[in-house]
Structure formats: structure tokens, C-alpha cells
Amino acid sequence: MVEKHFRIISELKILLKALDRFFISGVLPLTEENITLKDFSNELNVVKDVILRILSILEVIIPESIKNAYWLRKYAETKFFSLYPNISIIEDIRKQDKPEKSLLLLYDSFINLKGIISDILKSEFISYTSFKNVGDSIKKELRENKYFSPFQRDIDPEIDKIENNNISTIIKNIKDKNIRKYIALFYIYIFRVLKYLQYVDISSHNKITLNNSVILLFLLKTEIILITDFLNKGKKIVNETKLKDLL
Known part of the structure; x- marks a missing residue:
């Protein structure tokens, strides 16, 4: 399954990381003065559209039979939970004893988040607190995912x-x-940025595509900051004459 969907799984991991970074303090152009007055409807709409794209990717990756079984159990859980309290699907998939269950856990989490965000967006004004609470929920789900968390390791081979x-x-x-490790990491970071750029499409007229590109641009912003910090910490190595042509 993983080999078959390598490119789309790469996009999934990148979007998950971008979604997490979108909620990091300092990424959005906010000040202490306007944070309490600002309406975060636009930002939450971006998040919703990214979640829709993530769900569409998961729809492709998750085998049809597993997806059908999930929705059947979901239906049964809704209709007959009072009679059969032990049929809860979430308890089973939270075990994450295989990759398919980790995917289903993501799927279930983002379906629920999509509904929550849709309800929040009905409000006339969305506060920073509401926006941050959504972000905290997303961060928690991502970090608890056993197989598909984009934060399991700093370098994803x-x-x-x-x-x-x-x-x-x-x-x-x-x-x-x-020195070899330092130079290798520098180029890994550079090629990572180039890979992220492959998924940015600012020519599209599709709202979901554009909002996905917006959140990827914020991810790129954080990656460029990371590279800058990395270079600043390694100035002594960079200043060695033999290495200047490599960087």
C-alpha cells in the first residue's frame, strides 16, 4: 500500500506538518495588539480546506474494504451504541497495531475536526482562543499517531x-x-524546501488548492527560518575556505 501511494503519502506528510506549523506562535503575522480583535475566520477556512485535501488523500490511500468497514461500524455505533456499548470503533483503531489503523485514526480525527470547524465557522466572530483550540486538537492527534506522525524524526528518509x-x-x-554531517544536513534542508515547493500551486482558481498552497508557504517560511538558524550556528564551518563553494 505504501509503495503504491508513495507520492501521495509524501504530500500527506507534508500537509500534516504544514497544518501543525500553521498554529505555531509567530508564524502568522500577528501582534499582541490585534490578536484579541482579529477575526480568525479566514485562517480557519484555510485549515478546513487543508483538512478536506487531507481527507481526500486518505480516501485514496485507505483500501475500500477497510473504509467500508469503518463506515459500517460508525453507523452501527451511532444507531445502536446504547444497546451495544462495546462496538466503539475508536477504541479499536487507537491501538494502532498496524499502519491501516493509524490511517483510520487520522481519517476519523479529521472527519470529526471538519465537523467541529464547520460549526465554529457559523459564528460571526472567531476568536484567537477558538482558533488555537483547534490547533491544539490537531497537534495532539498528529503527535499521537504511531505510523504517520510527521514528527517521529527530524529527517524522514x-x-x-x-x-x-x-x-x-x-x-x-x-x-x-x-563537516560531512553539517554539509549533508544543509543540502537535505535545501532539497526539502524544493520538494515542498513542488506542491505549491498559485495558478489554480480552486479555493481548496489555493488554501493548501497558502499553508505550504507558511511551512516554507518556518523551514527557511530553520535553515537560517542552522547556518548561523555553523558559521565556523561555513567560513572554512574549502567549504564556501559547497554552500
Whole structure:
């Protein structure tokens, strides 16, 4: 399943990370003065559209038979819970004893979040607190996901690759272990940014596509900050004459 949907799973992981970063303090252009007065309807609409895209990806990835079984149990849970309290599907999938259950857990969580956000968006004014509460719920679900959390490790070997053979060869030939690691990480971060850019589409007239691109641009902002901090911490290495041409 994973091999078959490699590209779309990569997009899923990137969107999950972008969704999480969207709620980090300092990412949105906010000030202490306007945070209490600002209506966060637009931001929450962006989140809703990203969730819709995530759900559409999950619809493709999750096998039809598993999806059908999920909805059947969901229906039974709604209709007959008072008679059969042990049929709750969430308790079963929260075990996450295999990747399919982790996917279903994401699916279930985002279906519920979509409904909650839709209800919140009916309000005339959405406060920062309401916006942040949605973000906290998303962060919790992502970090508790066993197989598809984008935060299990800093470097994801399926996404973070130096996709240039010449650069890879040069790095492998650097004898100093610390310098080799530093240069490798720098290029991994650069190619990560380039990969994220592949999913940005600002030419589309589709609202969901545009909002997905918006949230990816905020993700790119945080990645550029990460690269800048990384370079600042390694100034001594960067300033070595032999390495200037590599960076």
C-alpha cells in the first residue's frame, strides 16, 4: 500500500506538518495588539480546506474494504451504541497495531475536526482562543499517531533526500565526519524546501488548492527560518575556505 501511494503519502506528510506549523506562535503575522480583535475566520477556512485535501488523500490511500468497514461500524455505533456499548470503533483503531489503523485514526480525527470547524465557522466572530483550540486538537492527534506522525524524526528518509548525484558524491568524499554531517544536513534542508515547493500551486482558481498552497508557504517560511538558524550556528564551518563553494 505504501509503495503504491508513495507520492501521495509524501504530500500527506507534508500537509500534516504544514497544518501543525500553521498554529505555531509567530508564524502568522500577528501582534499582541490585534490578536484579541482579529477575526480568525479566514485562517480557519484555510485549515478546513487543508483538512478536506487531507481527507481526500486518505480516501485514496485507505483500501475500500477497510473504509467500508469503518463506515459500517460508525453507523452501527451511532444507531445502536446504547444497546451495544462495546462496538466503539475508536477504541479499536487507537491501538494502532498496524499502519491501516493509524490511517483510520487520522481519517476519523479529521472527519470529526471538519465537523467541529464547520460549526465554529457559523459564528460571526472567531476568536484567537477558538482558533488555537483547534490547533491544539490537531497537534495532539498528529503527535499521537504511531505510523504517520510527521514528527517521529527530524529527517524522514522517504522525503528528505539530496536529489543530486554530484552533490551527494562530493559530500560522501568529505573526510571530516562533523563537516560531512553539517554539509549533508544543509543540502537535505535545501532539497526539502524544493520538494515542498513542488506542491505549491498559485495558478489554480480552486479555493481548496489555493488554501493548501497558502499553508505550504507558511511551512516554507518556518523551514527557511530553520535553515537560517542552522547556518548561523555553523558559521565556523561555513567560513572554512574549502567549504564556501559547497554552500
